[in-house]
Amino acid sequence: MNPTMDPAKELMSPGHLACAGCGAAPAMRWALEALGPRTIVVMPACCWSIICGPYPHSALRVPTFHTAFETGAVTAAGIRASLDMQGLQDINVMVWAGDGGTFDIGFQALSAAAERNDDIIFVCYDNEAYMNTGIQRSSATPAGAWTTTTPGGKIRPKKNLVEIMAAHRIPYAATASIAFPDDFISKMTKAKGIKGTRFFHVLATCPTGWRIPSSHTVKLARLAVYSRAFPLYEVEDGERYTITVHPRDLPLRDYLEPQGRFRGLTKDQIEGLQEEVDRTWNRLTRLAGWSS
Amino acid sequence: MKKVLMGDHAVSHAAMLSRVQVISAYPITPQTYVVEELAEACRDGRLKAKFVMVESEHSAMACIIGACAAGSRAFTATSSHGLALMHEMLHWASGARLPVVMANCNRALGPPWNILCDHSDSMSQRDTGWIQFYVESNQEALDTVIQAYRIAEKVLLPVMVNLDGFFLTHTAEVVDVPDQDQVDAYLPPFSLPYKLDVEDPHSFGAICLDDNFMALKHDMQAAMDLARDAALEADEAFAEIFGRKYGLLEPYRMDHADTVLVTNGTITGTAREVVDDLRRRGVSVGLLKVRMLRPFPFAPVRSLLGDRERIAVIDRSVSYGLAGGLACEIRSALYGHDHGRPRVFGYIAGLGGKDVVPSDIEEIVNRTLTYEQPPRDDIWIGAGT
Numbered sequence: 001m002n003p004t005m006d007p008a009k010e011l012m013s014p015g016h017l018a019c020a021g022c023g024a025a026p027a028m029r030w031a032l033e034a035l036g037p038r039t040i041v042v043m044p045a046c047c048w049s050i051i052c053g054p055y056p057h058s059a060l061r062v063p064t065f066h067t068a069f070e071t072g073a074v075t076a077a078g079i080r081a082s083l084d085m086q087g088l089q090d091i092n093v094m095v096w097a098g099d100g101g102t103f104d105i106g107f108q109a110l111s112a113a114a115e116r117n118d119d120i121i122f123v124c125y126d127n128e129a130y131m132n133t134g135i136q137r138s139s140a141t142p143a144g145a146w147t148t149t150t151p152g153g154k155i156r157p158k159k160n161l162v163e164i165m166a167a168h169r170i171p172y173a174a175t176a177s178i179a180f181p182d183d184f185i186s187k188m189t190k191a192k193g194i195k196g197t198r199f200f201h202v203l204a205t206c207p208t209g210w211r212i213p214s215s216h217t218v219k220l221a222r223l224a225v226y227s228r229a230f231p232l233y234e235v236e237d238g239e240r241y242t243i244t245v246h247p248r249d250l251p252l253r254d255y256l257e258p259q260g261r262f263r264g265l266t267k268d269q270i271e272g273l274q275e276e277v278d279r280t281w282n283r284l285t286r287l288a289g290w291s292s
Numbered sequence: 293m294k295k296v297l298m299g300d301h302a303v304s305h306a307a308m309l310s311r312v313q314v315i316s317a318y319p320i321t322p323q324t325y326v327v328e329e330l331a332e333a334c335r336d337g338r339l340k341a342k343f344v345m346v347e348s349e350h351s352a353m354a355c356i357i358g359a360c361a362a363g364s365r366a367f368t369a370t371s372s373h374g375l376a377l378m379h380e381m382l383h384w385a386s387g388a389r390l391p392v393v394m395a396n397c398n399r400a401l402g403p404p405w406n407i408l409c410d411h412s413d414s415m416s417q418r419d420t421g422w423i424q425f426y427v428e429s430n431q432e433a434l435d436t437v438i439q440a441y442r443i444a445e446k447v448l449l450p451v452m453v454n455l456d457g458f459f460l461t462h463t464a465e466v467v468d469v470p471d472q473d474q475v476d477a478y479l480p481p482f483s484l485p486y487k488l489d490v491e492d493p494h495s496f497g498a499i500c501l502d503d504n505f506m507a508l509k510h511d512m513q514a515a516m517d518l519a520r521d522a523a524l525e526a527d528e529a530f531a532e533i534f535g536r537k538y539g540l541l542e543p544y545r546m547d548h549a550d551t552v553l554v555t556n557g558t559i560t561g562t563a564r565e566v567v568d569d570l571r572r573r574g575v576s577v578g579l580l581k582v583r584m585l586r587p588f589p590f591a592p593v594r595s596l597l598g599d600r601e602r603i604a605v606i607d608r609s610v611s612y613g614l615a616g617g618l619a620c621e622i623r624s625a626l627y628g629h630d631h632g633r634p635r636v637f638g639y640i641a642g643l644g645g646k647d648v649v650p651s652d653i654e655e656i657v658n659r660t661l662t663y664e665q666p667p668r669d670d671i672w673i674g675a676g677t
Contacts, residue, residue: 066497078358
């Protein structure tokens, strides 16, 4: 845990309903640690619709508005417009969506909000499948992963959503990881001070769907970054790329092998995925000016 | 001040006079003039509001839901496929008990493509928990939008004001536009008992799998019951300030009428002329306009229609495999109560913008008087049958 955090003042309370080892729980803690109590959370359908607790309980000490699956970004846009009309420009409006509510069904409204540059923070906590409904594939599911609807492993790679969002020329887009709270909190703190659409792509480990022990949540999140499967970087104004955490030279295999969802992969398939990771990483280092 | 306004502009004037604070909309014929005028008014300062231009009607409804939940008076307008696309969020607005107001410019649904008037769009949304009005003139469109906010904010349910596409939306009429201070006296500043407030944080719409769910739904039905009285109060208070009054239903020349036509929307205006003409020729016929469809005004329908011999209901839409929706509701209101047993004839007319002219309505009256019993539950006029 971040040593600066005071449990008595945390905006997320311990009575939540997340599965043991859920990566989406610390993700919310790090986000609210940076944003503080003057924050309204918009929650489209996702695991957090459950995690937050049933009526009349809530695990969050900030106002929370549950909304339909595909409407996270635009519900936030409506709240923003309403707050602005009341002179409440200082309140953060944060959408908290899963990968389905971001990459798939929520994408149309998200793209529109980004095109308008609505003054909202959109966080996608990505557990790489529809976990709440029982592990069905989404367009965020990585190539090679088993899900209940990709029983032979997914063929196509996941969308590069940060680049798609950066292509909207929004002021801030970043990846973040639950295994790197300092990086997460400092990015969210930076985003808080920017006006316009701010997008976060957070890799949120899911022991249930990834077929890992619940005690390995942070370890797997760290391996994703160190193996460059999920590099940590930010994009300002759609063009200034900065890699914020140096990966280590770990092979992708080290990240894939502990996960039951990749158990069916052959050695050749893993090599193919490694090549794809290398290609993506090289592209990122070029964009960040590390190489030419 | 009297102005010559199309129905769309009567609606946008009403939204401005209601001092809406957030507008969100997506363009669809025949709604476009409503939102163009509001966009212009936001730009030139006639209206202090945020206009969020969204990428779909589904998003338009989600946007005003968020805006209202955070404490602003919010408005949208749509039509046809746009309303159909909103369907999920219509449930969300009413379930969240948000008093938003929407104008719906009634238009047919495709395929085949058709941009002209019928009521299949809004009739398909009767079960979504929205109060629904159908208006007959541009004046009534303007007045009803203003009344809608007063009703919605009283009972915490959303209101849909339906006006016939093109017959009203694109037709200019003289409209008495009220003064702003009179509307301000009628409609107090927006306030909600609960809203998204960082000083007093609450969770809205959290999962509820226990008995509370059914209790909350029962509350919605109870609010619908209150909406009838709220609408009457809103109409009375409106009459006191503005001198115009509409009622939930409007009986026209129903004194001693054995046969009563039942209509809503612009067919009503044509039916008035036909009733006048038939009365002159000694036919005992009257007219009942249904202005409020949800909540359905059961008690006045029973007392106005229960002792007639024949009722002829004209529907501008059809529930496929059943009959016209309005006819079904009139039948359900009249069945099982302690009054006479009128024969209810249900007619389907005017789909996809097909004109319903005086001779059509006269044919409907003649058929109603000729049949011993209704030959079927839906009798089609103008379908070549």
